[in-house]
Amino acid sequence: MAQITREHIWKRMEELHTELYHTGKNYCSSIVGGKNGNYDECYYSIKNIIPKDKNENKILNYATIMIMVMSKDKTPVNFCKGEFTCSLIYRKGDDYYSEYLFITKRDTPYLFPEEIICKKYQIIPSAENQKKVRISIENRVNSYKKRDFEKKNRCVTFEDAEKLDDYSVNTTYFDIYGEDIELQRCKYVEGKKVNELTKEQKIELSNYITKKQRPVLLYKSPSDSKLLVNEIPEFQPASYKELCDILLNNKEECSYCKCNMTLLNEIYSETSLTFDAIISLYGHRKDNITICCSLCNSKKTFNNKLDI
Numbered sequence: 001m002a003q004i005t006r007e008h009i010w011k012r013m014e015e016l017h018t019e020l021y022h023t024g025k026n027y028c029s030s031i032v033g034g035k036n037g038n039y040d041e042c043y044y045s046i047k048n049i050i051p052k053d054k055n056e057n058k059i060l061n062y063a064t065i066m067i068m069v070m071s072k073d074k075t076p077v078n079f080c081k082g083e084f085t086c087s088l089i090y091r092k093g094d095d096y097y098s099e100y101l102f103i104t105k106r107d108t109p110y111l112f113p114e115e116i117i118c119k120k121y122q123i124i125p126s127a128e129n130q131k132k133v134r135i136s137i138e139n140r141v142n143s144y145k146k147r148d149f150e151k152k153n154r155c156v157t158f159e160d161a162e163k164l165d166d167y168s169v170n171t172t173y174f175d176i177y178g179e180d181i182e183l184q185r186c187k188y189v190e191g192k193k194v195n196e197l198t199k200e201q202k203i204e205l206s207n208y209i210t211k212k213q214r215p216v217l218l219y220k221s222p223s224d225s226k227l228l229v230n231e232i233p234e235f236q237p238a239s240y241k242e243l244c245d246i247l248l249n250n251k252e253e254c255s256y257c258k259c260n261m262t263l264l265n266e267i268y269s270e271t272s273l274t275f276d277a278i279i280s281l282y283g284h285r286k287d288n289i290t291i292c293c294s295l296c297n298s299k300k301t302f303n304n305k306l307d308i
């Protein structure tokens, strides 16, 4: 079994602390337990907890770690990060069975990201609007997951593309306006299968993919095409929290045209906020996202057609 180090324990405690912080709640719980017979291991359980919710296990884990780090003289253990403190207080007990109190304290009430996002985008932060913000972000998380998954399934490396007999190189579909000069240089391989290409032609396509960070289309039929890449990108669509962080850490203006963006539009608006995957091929990974207006996003999508 791998050795559990002080760093592991510390890291776990920090993780639990952050998770409890983001519940926005305060907890009060009594923890009981101790040595089980002659064994050295100690077991603890929760006797009472307010409020009772799905975080019971996290609190028990957290309190157990605090019991481990508590000194022999039973001085209370306080762990404070920012405005949130978790404490463990020894109540009573002996060598075999003890009772502790686990409590949390907040210097200021927790602000839910949905509330801050509402305020930032000048939406009344009512419960209903906060819910709308949440649903809107959740929908995007799900849609990016789906799109990235589909994109990943379409990606094919040169090695695997050798075996594809039904797909041929298409240099026009991703360049409908004829603006991609580098891609046009590869036009002489149009209609060829990857296994028909010479070594030099493959190098040329591969260099194009590296330079432009865009795949080359291998076309079979209108609904069936592949994306030729040098290597399959690591798709890791952003999580709910990551999208919230992007909204909170960026100005509410489009990163391309600098217009002021709006959130929660009932009908289509050119200034609606969208999350743009900067390099389309890499999908909605948190380090590949910028926020921009619908208009700028649509121009980009129509140009490279990668998201269609």
Ligand SMILES: [Zn+2]
Pocket: 254, 255, 256, 257, 258, 259, 292, 293, 294, 295, 296, 297
């Ligand atoms: Zn814009």
